[in-house]
Amino acid sequence: MKIPYVFLIPSLFIIFLVGIGPVLQSFLLSLSEFSLFNPSMRPVGFHNYIALLTDSIFWRAIQVTLFLVIGSVLLELAAGIFLALLVTNSGSRSKRVFSSIFIIPIAIAPIVTGILWSPNSVFDDLNTLLYYGLSLGVYVDTSLPVVYYSLIMISDAYIWAPLFMLVTVAIISTIPKELYEAADVMGSSSWTKFKKITFPAIITSPIIVVTLLLRIADAFRMFEVPYAWSFWLGQDSVLGAPVDTVSVLMWKMFSSTLYDFPIAQITAMAIVLLIITLVTCSLVLKRYSNILE
Amino acid sequence: MTSIRLKLLSKSFNNKIFAVSDVNLEINDKEFLVILGPSGSGKSSLLRLIAGLEEPTSGDVFFNSKNMKEVPPRNRDVSMVFQNFALFPNMTVFDNIAFPLVASENNKLDVNNEVKRISSLLKIEDLLERKPSELSGGEQQRVALGRAIIKQPKVFLMDEPLSNLDAALRAELRTEIKKLRDKLQVTTVYVTHDQTEAMTMADRIAIIKDGKVIQVGTPEEIYNNPTHSWIGSFIGSPPMNLIKVQADSNLLNIGSQKIDFNNSLSGSIVMGLRPENITVAKQGGKLHGTILFFEYLGDSKIITVNIEDELIKIKVFDTADLSIGDKIFIDFNVGDIRLFNANGNSMK
Amino acid sequence: MLLVAAALWVLWPLSIMVEEGFRVDIGPLFSGRGASFIGEFFQGQGGIRFSTIEYVKALRVEAYPRLLVNSVIIAGSSVLVAALAGVPAAFTLALYNFRGKAWITYSLLALRTISPFAVLLPFFIIYGRLGLFDTYRGMAIVYLIINLPVLTLMMRGFFKDIPKEIYEAAFISGASNSYVLRKIALPLALPGLAAAAVFAFVGTWNEFFYALFLTGTVTKTVSRGVWSGFSESIESFKILEFDELNAGGTLAIIPAIILALAVQKYLARGLTLGAAK
Numbered sequence: 001m002k003i004p005y006v007f008l009i010p011s012l013f014i015i016f017l018v019g020i021g022p023v024l025q026s027f028l029l030s031l032s033e034f035s036l037f038n039p040s041m042r043p044v045g046f047h048n049y050i051a052l053l054t055d056s057i058f059w060r061a062i063q064v065t066l067f068l069v070i071g072s073v074l075l076e077l078a079a080g081i082f083l084a085l086l087v088t089n090s091g092s093r094s095k096r097v098f099s100s101i102f103i104i105p106i107a108i109a110p111i112v113t114g115i116l117w118s119p120n121s122v123f124d125d126l127n128t129l130l131y132y133g134l135s136l137g138v139y140v141d142t143s144l145p146v147v148y149y150s151l152i153m154i155s156d157a158y159i160w161a162p163l164f165m166l167v168t169v170a171i172i173s174t175i176p177k178e179l180y181e182a183a184d185v186m187g188s189s190s191w192t193k194f195k196k197i198t199f200p201a202i203i204t205s206p207i208i209v210v211t212l213l214l215r216i217a218d219a220f221r222m223f224e225v226p227y228a229w230s231f232w233l234g235q236d237s238v239l240g241a242p243v244d245t246v247s248v249l250m251w252k253m254f255s256s257t258l259y260d261f262p263i264a265q266i267t268a269m270a271i272v273l274l275i276i277t278l279v280t281c282s283l284v285l286k287r288y289s290n291i292l293e
Numbered sequence: 294m295t296s297i298r299l300k301l302l303s304k305s306f307n308n309k310i311f312a313v314s315d316v317n318l319e320i321n322d323k324e325f326l327v328i329l330g331p332s333g334s335g336k337s338s339l340l341r342l343i344a345g346l347e348e349p350t351s352g353d354v355f356f357n358s359k360n361m362k363e364v365p366p367r368n369r370d371v372s373m374v375f376q377n378f379a380l381f382p383n384m385t386v387f388d389n390i391a392f393p394l395v396a397s398e399n400n401k402l403d404v405n406n407e408v409k410r411i412s413s414l415l416k417i418e419d420l421l422e423r424k425p426s427e428l429s430g431g432e433q434q435r436v437a438l439g440r441a442i443i444k445q446p447k448v449f450l451m452d453e454p455l456s457n458l459d460a461a462l463r464a465e466l467r468t469e470i471k472k473l474r475d476k477l478q479v480t481t482v483y484v485t486h487d488q489t490e491a492m493t494m495a496d497r498i499a500i501i502k503d504g505k506v507i508q509v510g511t512p513e514e515i516y517n518n519p520t521h522s523w524i525g526s527f528i529g530s531p532p533m534n535l536i537k538v539q540a541d542s543n544l545l546n547i548g549s550q551k552i553d554f555n556n557s558l559s560g561s562i563v564m565g566l567r568p569e570n571i572t573v574a575k576q577g578g579k580l581h582g583t584i585l586f587f588e589y590l591g592d593s594k595i596i597t598v599n600i601e602d603e604l605i606k607i608k609v610f611d612t613a614d615l616s617i618g619d620k621i622f623i624d625f626n627v628g629d630i631r632l633f634n635a636n637g638n639s640m641k
Numbered sequence: 642m643l644l645v646a647a648a649l650w651v652l653w654p655l656s657i658m659v660e661e662g663f664r665v666d667i668g669p670l671f672s673g674r675g676a677s678f679i680g681e682f683f684q685g686q687g688g689i690r691f692s693t694i695e696y697v698k699a700l701r702v703e704a705y706p707r708l709l710v711n712s713v714i715i716a717g718s719s720v721l722v723a724a725l726a727g728v729p730a731a732f733t734l735a736l737y738n739f740r741g742k743a744w745i746t747y748s749l750l751a752l753r754t755i756s757p758f759a760v761l762l763p764f765f766i767i768y769g770r771l772g773l774f775d776t777y778r779g780m781a782i783v784y785l786i787i788n789l790p791v792l793t794l795m796m797r798g799f800f801k802d803i804p805k806e807i808y809e810a811a812f813i814s815g816a817s818n819s820y821v822l823r824k825i826a827l828p829l830a831l832p833g834l835a836a837a838a839v840f841a842f843v844g845t846w847n848e849f850f851y852a853l854f855l856t857g858t859v860t861k862t863v864s865r866g867v868w869s870g871f872s873e874s875i876e877s878f879k880i881l882e883f884d885e886l887n888a889g890g891t892l893a894i895i896p897a898i899i900l901a902l903a904v905q906k907y908l909a910r911g912l913t914l915g916a917a918k
Contacts, residue, residue: 002365003737004818007729008745011793014726015745018786019752022760029762210750210794217754224849250758270759277754346809366813373813379806383828396824397815437810444815 023274030268048268058269061249062276068226068245069219069280071149072156076215079157080164081202085194087165088172145242148229152243155225160215164208171205172198213281220277223247246273295357295447295480296322297343302352304338312338314504315352325474325481329491330501331527336484337452339501343482344450345369356448367397369448372441376453378433380425386412386436387421393444411439414476415469431462435469442477449481455490467493488528492516500524522633525565531595534571534605535633536564545630548601550580554627558640565631568595568608571623573615578622586617598623711777712862716845719781720838723788728834731796732822736808749790757850760786768855775857783851788841795840799833800826 030048052058175197183193202208222245229243244252250266297320304313312335320326330336341347343354345366354361361369372393380389388395390408412418415435425433434454441449454470455463471494474481485491491498492512499509508520519525525533539546540558547564572578573596582600596607598621607623615621632640734746764783765774773779803826811821827834852862 002367002818003739004729004733005739007733007818007822010726011730011749011789012745014785014789015748015752018760018782018789019748019755022763023755025763026759026761213750214753217750220754221756247756247758254758266758267762270756270761273756274754274759278751281750281754344809344813346813366809367815367817371813373810375806375810377804377806379804379810381807381811381825383825392811392816393814396811396817396820399815440810440814 023271026267027271030264030271032264048265049272051265052268052272057249058246061244061246064226064242065220065222065245065247065273067149068152068156068222069216071153072160072219072222073212073215075153075157076160077164077208077212079161080166081168081199083161083165084168084172085198088169148233148243152225152229156219156222163215164211167208167211168202171202171208175201209285213284216281216284217277220273220280221247223251227251294322296320297448297480297482298355298358299339299343300353300355302339302342302354303350304335304342304347305350308350311335311350311504313342313349316501316504316506318499318506318509320480320482322480323478325483325494325496327491327495327498328482328484328501329486329488329495329498331486334486334501335504336486336501338504340373340450340452340482340484343448344371344373370446371448371450372444372446373450373452374434374437374441374454376456378425378430378437378457380433380436380440382425384424385421386417386423386425386428389425389436390439390443392440397444399444407443408439411443414473415439430458431466434458434466438470438473442473445479447480449479449483451481451483453485454483456485456487463487463490470494488530492528500527518639519565519631520639522563522565522637522639525567525631525633529567531568531606531608533631534566534568536566536600536603536605538562538564540632547580547603550601552579552627552630554630556632558632561635562640563633563635563637565633566605566625566629568606570629571605571607571625573598573607573609574622574624575614576622578624581620581622584615584617584619584621587612708861711856711859712846714777715780715784715862716842718777719784719788719845720792720841722781723785723792723841724834724838726785727789727793728796728827729822731793732800732818732826734793735797735800746794749793752786753790755786757854761854764855774855775859779855780851780862783855784845784848787844787848791841791844792837795837796830796833799830799837802833803829 031046179197180193183197188196226243226245227248230248233243246269250269253266297318299316299318302313302316302318303311305311314335316339328336328339338347342349345354345361345364356369381392384392387408390411391404393399394402394404394407408421409418412421415438417432417435417439420428420432420436425436428436434457437454451470455466458466467490474494483490483494495512497509497511498515499506500515501507502523508515508524510518515524516528519528519533522533522535526535536547538552538561540556540560540562542557542559543553543555545552545554545556545564580600582598582605585597585599585604588595588597593608593610594612596609596612596615598605598607600623605623634640730745734742768774768779773782807825807829808821811825816824846862856862
């Protein structure tokens with residue numbers, strides 16, 4: 001009818017300028033052997049990509065990344081829903097106070113969170129408490145994979161659970177009260193009410209999907225916290241350390257002088273990461289609409 | 294001078310269910326046409342098609358013989374009043390009413406004067422500086438009306454404007470709208486599910502059910518000669534009695550009772566008879582039955598009588614010596630009988 | 642009860658950081674930080690000496706005020722441009738259907754999946770040629786990658802939140818798209834715009850990678866400041882000087898937290914990203 005296409009133009013321009021354009025250029029670049037010592041743009045076909053596919057370090061990083069993404073996002077989602085339930089079931093005054101407190105982590109830079117949750121930091125406290133304070137005689141050994149993977153996920157969840165909390169609160173506020181009243185009349189327990197009313201409403205909400213997708217996309221690029229951990233574990237100069245996500249790997253390759261700034265390869269890695277992220281998101285999207293139908 | 298013609302108009306939202314189905318309708322210049330139907334009958338969709346807010350799946354809308362196919366709402370020179378008022382919350386009453394003039398950059402009329410004139414017409418001059426959230430339902434609807442009439446449109450469209458108001462307000466605003474209509478003389482299409490509104494305000498009524506327009510006529514015609522039994526029961530309070538009868542060549546049989554009625558029909562049909570056309574007596578009448586219960590309306594009572602297991606409602610004004618369980622006779626003019634076949638369509 | 646526990650959970654690490662910035666005295670038995678609180682409780686010894694030295698050091702060494710100004714300018718201008726481009730686009734996406742609409746929405750989402758490394762070199766090269774390296778303009782442009790999607794998708798949600806009839810009444814009254822956007826949609830969605838802007842602002846403020854690669858001494862941002870404090874400690878001592886870091890960390894996050902708290906009510910509505918309608 002009278003669709004204002006012209007409104008879209010600036011955004012489309014930007015999308016091409018900072019998105020599609022640079023990515024395409026990078027792609028072309030990744031088809032060469034560009035590096036700081038050898039700045040030639042001579043195309044070598046998919047050589048870099050093939051090399052990547054056979055590089056175990058890269059695959060390790062992909063695995064680690066995938067693992068951390070799934071773990072972190074699920075934890076964020078669960079924690080967010082949990083916080084939301086706490087907040088919505090409390091009185092209105094404390095609601096404001098607590099939700100304000102819960103929001104704070106979002107504003108914190110990931111790197112700062114990385115410091116916060118580092119072994120020396122929180123765990124000296126915790127260990128001290130456990131060991132001496134409560135005389136349990138045990139302590140948490142932060143060099144175990146179980147521990148550090150968990151801590152990384154917890155750190156990420158620390159920052160982003162509030163996001164899911166906010167979204168969930170918004171969704172819960174749209175659930176008609178009558179559903180709960182009917183459940184009360186039928187004598188349902190709190191758990192049943194959650195299982196049958198609250199949870200389905202949250203899970204099938206398109207809003208949660210969008211939030212999930214955004215977080216998954218972001219989580220694939222996880223850097224600061226795992227990187228910090230590679231220091232605590234003394235593996236900062238080891239490529240393909242157990243905590244290296246793809247981003248961390250790329251950074252290490254970039255900043256180490258052992259290799260010779262293989263920019264083309266790094267770019268190829270980044271593009272592969274991009275593709276994997278997009279594919280994952282598409283899968284989630286498709287899987288989701290199937291569940292919804 | 295605006296007449297509207299709808300030709301084979303259809304609208305479907307998912308290619309399976311049709312909200313509006315092959316509607317043909319002519320609306321005359323300056324006519325106040327009411328589209329009357331139950332919830333979900335497609336009446337709002339029909340109005341929105343006229344407004345241009347929805348595009349037809351098939352069929353055409355003509356304004357004065359001009360096809361409105363490519364014409365967006367803002368160019369159709371129509372005004373619309375919505376059920377939930379749709380006032381702009383961020384603007385004062387003054388700005389709300391002035392909006393059509395300001396937004397379309399109309400330089401011909403002096404905005405200030407026009408707004409003052411219209412607000413005094415609608416008796417809301419004191420509210421000009423308020424915001425919609427500070428107004429009552431009735432006041433909000435008056436503002437919405439003001440906003441609609443200020444730009445002197447060729448066509449007024451109203452989508453159940455009184456449905457969100459309480460009964461007393463509704464009656465009051467009904468009168469207002471009628472006065473406005475007399476004053477402004479503009480072609481108006483008014484959608485409602487309330488038959489009182491339709492009967493009291495319309496020049497003609499178009500009855501819509503399940504997306505189809507099943508009868509168009511003056512209120513009298515619709516009331517007295519419904520083309521479908523459903524219409525008979527939809528209009529009128531209490532609704533028309535629909536009694537199953539067996540037709541014979543000159544008789545109508547209800548159970549074991551008979552009515553003399555010359556007809557050329559046979560088989561099971563439905564007889565329609567309005568409660569106010571029936572009288573009650575202790576002796577003498579065409580049919581007899583037992584009183585089941587009374588409903589008190591204030592100025593009258595409704596007696597429900599069981600005649601051969603058919604429940605018939607009768608409107609009476611005096612029930613002094615009648616009580617539940619009494620056997621009574623009912624009488625009526627044969628000319629008031631309306632006949633409908635098994636499908637509900639009227640017959641002669 | 643659980644609420645309180647959860648709140649503590651959130652605040653505990655933070656309080657350690659703040660407190661460490663003040664260089665709380667450490668009890669002799671415990672090498673851990675913050676343990677003195679607990680240690681004190683159980684051992685009845687250890688004292689608390691407050692000293693603001695770390696905060697002052699952070700301010701001076703990292704030239705914090707300069708970093709602050711830089712971050713504000715960069716984040717502010719990037720969000721502004723994102724809003725100017727994103728709001729009209731969001732309006733169109735919210736109200737109309739057209740071919741390619743799904744592509745645009747998907748592209749916006751995809752924009753957020755771009756990792757800095759994926760576009761680093763092109764930016765490096767182009768910025769080198771155009772002299773946009775280490776400039777406010779350059780940084781603002783790069784951050785559009787993360788800001789445009791946020792602003793556009795969130796505002797689309799807010800515009801969709803406004804009841805359809807209000808738009809219809811406006812259009813029928815003869816208003817143009819531009820008029821409706823300016824006079825009706827934006828005023829009504831203003832809280833949402835605030836929320837989206839803060840969200841984008843905070844995201845840009847905290848962002849590290851692009852800042853690291855594309856800023857120099859002129860436009861160095863706060864996040865770099867925190868990071869370089871971090872890496873300096875690592876390189877020089879191979880252990881982390883927590884006191885400094887914590888002070889710096891605290892200073893780094895204060896502005897962001899203040900903003901987040903201010904709009905937390907609006908953040909909830911906006912974060913639904915309009916997908917529900």
